[in-house]
Amino acid sequence: MFEQTDEKLINKALKGNKNAWLKLIKRYEKPIYNYALRMVGNADDGMDVMQEIFISVFRNLSSYRGEGSFKSWIFRIANYRVIEFYRRKKPMQSIDEQPEAPDEQDLSAEQQMLSRREGEQLVNAMQSLPLAQKAVVELKFFGEFTFEEIADQLGISANTVKSRLYSGLDKLKQVMEIEYV
Numbered sequence: 001m002f003e004q005t006d007e008k009l010i011n012k013a014l015k016g017n018k019n020a021w022l023k024l025i026k027r028y029e030k031p032i033y034n035y036a037l038r039m040v041g042n043a044d045d046g047m048d049v050m051q052e053i054f055i056s057v058f059r060n061l062s063s064y065r066g067e068g069s070f071k072s073w074i075f076r077i078a079n080y081r082v083i084e085f086y087r088r089k090k091p092m093q094s095i096d097e098q099p100e101a102p103d104e105q106d107l108s109a110e111q112q113m114l115s116r117r118e119g120e121q122l123v124n125a126m127q128s129l130p131l132a133q134k135a136v137v138e139l140k141f142f143g144e145f146t147f148e149e150i151a152d153q154l155g156i157s158a159n160t161v162k163s164r165l166y167s168g169l170d171k172l173k174q175v176m177e178i179e180y181v
Contacts, residue, residue, distance in 0.1 A: 001043060001148075003136050004020075004023070006024065006027075006069075006070035006071075007070070009021075009023050009027075010021075010024070010061060010064060011156070013061060014061060016064055021058070025054060025059075029050070029052070029054075031048065031142075031143065032050050032053055032054070032074065032075075032078055033046060033050045035075065035078055035082075035138055035139075035142060036049040036050045036053065036078065036082065037123070038122075038126055038134075038138050038142060039054075039082045039126075039134060039135070039138055040085055040087075041080065041124065041126070041127045043126055044086065044152055045108065045110050048085075048180065049078075049081055049082060049085050052081045052084075052085075053074070053077055053078045053081045056072055056077050056080075056081060057077055059075070068152060069149075072145065072149050072152065073154055075143055075153055076088065076152075076153040076154075079135055079139075079153060079154060082131075082135070083131065086131055089138060097115060111114050115153070121176065122172075122176075125172050125175040126138070126172065128171065128172075128175050129168050129171055129172065132154075132164055133164045133165075133167055133168030134168065135154060136161055136164040136165045136168060137165060137168045137172070138156070139153065139170065140161075140165055142153060147161045147162055148166075
């Protein structure tokens with residue numbers, strides 16, 4: 001069966017088609033959840049942020065103008081919701097909280113354990129980055145956006161994106177070398 005474009009699904013969803021809305025959610029649920037998880041570092045908080053993102057998308061879907069990709073637009077909303085999460089976050093949070101890694105059914109038990117451990121280490125290391133650097137690293141490597149798309153989403157220049165990316169990668173490298181050698 002042919003897959004409908006985001007724009008067709010958006011138009012149908014705006015006309016009240018619940019199935020179109022559900023298809024949009026299904027299409028972006030995993031990348032948005034993974035983005036939220038890596039940004040907040042906790043599975044429960046990641047799920048909460050993901051729900052807030054989709055509520056915002058639903059409420060603002062009529063304001064999507066199609067000037068950029070829908071994926072960029074939804075990740076811009078995701079970035080705003082993550083910032084809001086950190087603004088209202090309680091000052092005291094246990095540093096021992098470990099995010100849950102997604103299931104990996106095709107790997108052996110040992111490979112799953114190693115992959116999960118590496119994923120947890122990366123999520124923990126990313127928590128050491130300032131929010132601005134964390135957002136750029138997340139969008140570049142996990143969201144697979146271009147420098148220009150990231151700049152548009154965050155409202156900064158492409159050069160600032162590059163600077164934040166390389167600074168963030170340097171910090172990640174240092175954290176990973178010190179804590180996980």
